[in-house]
Amino acid sequence: MKMKRTNSTCIFLYLFFCFLSLMLLGVSFVTEKSTPVPKDTVVQAKNAEESVESTADTGQKYIVIAEEDTVVVYELVDWKKYLTTDIAVSRLPENIQEDLKDGICFTNEKELFSFLENYSS
Numbered sequence: 001m002k003m004k005r006t007n008s009t010c011i012f013l014y015l016f017f018c019f020l021s022l023m024l025l026g027v028s029f030v031t032e033k034s035t036p037v038p039k040d041t042v043v044q045a046k047n048a049e050e051s052v053e054s055t056a057d058t059g060q061k062y063i064v065i066a067e068e069d070t071v072v073v074y075e076l077v078d079w080k081k082y083l084t085t086d087i088a089v090s091r092l093p094e095n096i097q098e099d100l101k102d103g104i105c106f107t108n109e110k111e112l113f114s115f116l117e118n119y120s121s
Contacts, residue, residue, distance in 0.1 A: 060105040062112045071100065071119070073112065087119055 062082060063074050066089040073083040089097055096104075096119065106112040 059107050061108065062106045063103040064100065064106070064112070064115065065103045066097070066100040071116070073116075076105070085116060085120065087116070092119055 060076055063076055065072055065074065069089045071085045071087040071089060071092075072081065073085070074080065075082045089100060092100070104115070106115065
C-alpha cells in the first residue's frame with residue numbers, strides 16, 4: 001500500500017513539474033523583448049500614415065515607402081505589405097528619397113510597376 005502511494009505521489013509531482021515548466025516556458029515567450037524599431041522608421045511610418053489619410057478620398061491603392069534602405073510597397077486598404085523590392089533607397093535620386101519619406105501613392109498596378117521599373121537596376 002505504501003508503494004502505491006509513493007508511486008502516485010511521484011507521478012503527481014512529475015506531472016506538476018512538467019505543467020509548471022510548460023507554463024514558465026509559455027510566459028517567457030510572451031514576455032520576451034521584441035526588437036526595437038529604429039526611430040527613423042517610426043517617423044517614416046507616421047509620415048506615410050499622414051499621406052494615406054490625405055489620399056484616402058482620391059482612390060489611391062498603393063504606397064511606396066523606404067524601410068531600412070529598401071523600397072517597400074504597401075496596400076493602402078489594410079496597410080498590408082504588398083511587395084518588398086531590391087531597390088536600395090541610397091541609390092535613388094535625392095528628390096525620390098525625400099518623396100519616399102512621406103510615401104509615394106499610386107492608383108493602380110500599372111503606374112506602380114512603371115515607377116519601380118524606372119528605378120530598379
